[in-house]
Amino acid sequence: GQQLNQSPQSMFIQEGEDVSMNCTSSSIFNTWLWYKQDPGEGPVLLIALYKAGELTSNGRLTAQFGITRKDSFLNISASIPSDVGIYFCAGQLLGGTSYGKLTFGQGTILTVHP
Amino acid sequence: KAGVTQTPRYLIKTRGQQVTLSCSPISGHRSVSWYQQTPGQGLQFLFEYFSETQRNKGNFPGRFSGRQFSNSRSEMNVSTLELGDSALYLCASTPEGTDTQYFGPGTRLTVL
Numbered sequence: 323g324q325q326l327n328q329s330p331q332s333m334f335i336q337e338g339e340d341v342s343m344n345c346t347s348s349s350i351f352n353t354w355l356w357y358k359q360d361p362g363e364g365p366v367l368l369i370a371l372y373k374a375g376e377l378t379s380n381g382r383l384t385a386q387f388g389i390t391r392k393d394s395f396l397n398i399s400a401s402i403p404s405d406v407g408i409y410f411c412a413g414q415l416l417g418g419t420s421y422g423k424l425t426f427g428q429g430t431i432l433t434v435h436p
Numbered sequence: 437k438a439g440v441t442q443t444p445r446y447l448i449k450t451r452g453q454q455v456t457l458s459c460s461p462i463s464g465h466r467s468v469s470w471y472q473q474t475p476g477q478g479l480q481f482l483f484e485y486f487s488e489t490q491r492n493k494g495n496f497p498g499r500f501s502g503r504q505f506s507n508s509r510s511e512m513n514v515s516t517l518e519l520g521d522s523a524l525y526l527c528a529s530t531p532e533g534t535d536t537q538y539f540g541p542g543t544r545l546t547v548l
Contacts, residue, residue: 353535364440364526364539365479372534410479414535421491422469422484422530424537429478 328411328427335401336435343409343430344395351413354387354394355424359408368409369396401434408432437463440529440540448546454515457543461508461529468510469537470502473524482525485510514545522547 328345335341345354353372357365369380371387371394378385384397394411408431412424441460449455461468470482481494485504502512508529514521524544528537 355536357539362524362542362544364442364528364541367536367538370534370536412479412537419492421486422467422537423481423492423494424469424471424479424528424535425481426479 326411326413326425326427328430330430331428332431332433334433334435337401337403339401341398341401341405341432342395343411344393345411345413345427346393347413347425348392349413349415350391351425352391352416352420353414354385355412355414356383356385356394356396357410357412359410359429365410398432401432403434403436406432406434440527440538442525442527442540442543444543445541446544446546448548449517450548451517451519453517454513455517455545456511456513457525457527457545459510459512459527459529459540461510461527462531462538465529465531465538466508467530467532468504468508469528469530470510470512471526471528472496473526473542474522479526482512517547519547521545 356368359365369385376387382399408429411427443458467486469484473479484492488504499515504510524542526542528539
């Protein structure tokens with residue numbers, strides 16, 4: 323099936339550092355979404371991207387929808403301890419057979435040392 | 437607006453039993469999607485309902501089924517539970533005109 327390759331798998335950073343993670347695919351996506359998940363909870367939406375080339379910010383977070391529609395990245399600036407968690411990219415493919423179906427990356431586990 | 441709610445939050449069942457999970461979408465959202473999350477397979481799509489109709493289905497056996505009611509609330513059912521069904525089951529609702537899904541807190545199912 324369709325897959326999203328998300329990297330890196332994990333990151334260990336110091337508080338205050340910037341973080342970057344990305345997702346790539348061989349398929350074209352109509353929408354790119356970035357979520358954060360804490361243990362035992364559901365994913366929380368961080369940023370939604372709808373157009374190729376779109377660059378969107380949400381506080382210290384910035385994400386971009388790749389021009390080829392096959393990739394996206396998420397940057398976190400000046401990390402703080404509460405940024406700890408698992409970050410997922412997700413995409414919605416074009417077409418009617420994709421109703422309500424997001425394809426998810428494997429996740430990036432972020433650890434922030436105070 | 438209240439977020440997506442799921443009940444129960446935790447369930448423990450034994451092999452062979454069946455289970456029903458419930459999801460209430462955000463008010464006004466008519467699309468509800470269900471996912472299974474496991475450490476090995478990640479987030480896998482189960483099915484999607486819109487206006488009481490299943491529009492899409494993932495690659496899961498027929499033991500997994502769902503339905504949606506006229507108020508957009510949805511349930512999923514798993515019959516003849518297997519150990520491998522232990523997972524976090526997530527539902528998400530989507531406003532019309534977008535693909536943006538908003539997730540509930542999930543139901544943690546443990547099969548013994």
